[in-house]
Amino acid sequence: MRLICSFGTRPEFIKLAPVIFELRRRGHEVRTIATGQHFDPDLSDVFFDELQLVPDERWTLEGDQATRLGAILTQAMQRFARADADAVLLLGDTWTVPLFALAARAHRLPSIHLEAGLRSGNETSMEETNRKVAAVTAQLQLAPTALAEANLLREGVEPRRVAVVGNPVLDALRLTGVSRVPVAERRGIALTLHRASNVDDADRLAGLLDLVAELARRHGPVTFPLHPRTADRVHAFGLGDRLHAPGLEVTKPLPYSAMIRLLASSALVVTDSGGLQEEAAWFGVPTVVMRPTTPRWEGVDAGLAEVVGLDTGRALDAAERFMDLGTRIALDAIDCPYGDGHTAARVADLLDRPAVVDLLRIEEPALGSRNRP
Secondary structure (H helix, E strand, C coil): CEEEEEECCHHHHHHHHHHHHHHHHCCCEEEEEECCCCCCHHHCHHHHHHHCCCCCEECCCCCCHHHHHHHHHHHHHHHHCCCCCCEEEEECCCCHHHHHHHHHHHCCCCEEEECCCCCCCCCCCHHHHHHHHHHHHCCEEEECCHHHHHHHHHCCCCHHHEEECCCCHHHHHHHHCCCCCCHHHCCCEEEECCCHHHHCCHHHHHHHHHHHHHHHHHHCCEEEECCHHHHHHHHHCCCHHHHCCCCEEEECCCCHHHHHHHHHHCCEEEECCHHHHHHHHHCCCCEEECCCCCCCHHHHHHCCEEECCCCHHHHHHHHHHHCCHHHHHHHHCCCCCCCCCCHHHHHHHHHCCHHHHHHCCCCCCCCCCCCCC
């Protein structure tokens, strides 16, 4: 098949890389487009280099968010007008996904959605909206878990269009060769914060930075790779002095391999990131989720994660419980609920099947007046 594969953010680069490599190894022609959502070199170029995934096309976006999103849609429409692909492969829930899905549908180009079916139940979340747009436009839904599959079926997606394949982030982790660290040898906390709901309000961010300092005091060391968005808000709100606390190490965004080694060697992860919840579970490291909800309930159900919302008191209580050695030993014995690290092979197997390829056709139905859908 001739496939166009798009990615706009760091998690997409990481998760799609093993899938792209496996598809190419099987003989599929995969052309990659970096849409430019993450335009900071610390969140794009360094990952392209480390993953050895050089985009075939790189788009440059300028202006405010509305202008950049309009540019993605415009360029996607123009790109698909070439009619040189059989399908577009999309992953996740960033703005790139619905914009590419709509542009593809306008050109009757089928789309395949990987990491399909995640649901947080948060209707204020644009990511949730983006996921739902993908669900109604994709011809093939590749769900990471049985829970994600159930979400799609409940929403009316035809069962024949859904397959559970696992999450490809685990393929990427497996390929790094980084192993689990014995529980008793894990130390400290890996911490990240970047979501607008957490960092775009001065009072909220100040409270979070106080939480970070308290975690460092109680359970340090705390390693805090500072996302560019968070760094910008800290500077704009004049909160830089709160990044200096005993036991706290603030760094620039870490290269992929360095971040994975940090996760594997940490006793606990505190984050508002979705991908880190999956990565931490692979290494048996518990997670405190600094969000009011999550689309990754599998980790919560398994006991590997606790959603504490915006309540710093609950966050400290959860950290206290998870830092107990006996608790961490018990959690380390739980299988990762997001997959087994062989998603890329399953995706390639599916796209090698003629029956699956037939599902990708977009045709106008001849229903007639007596056969309404």
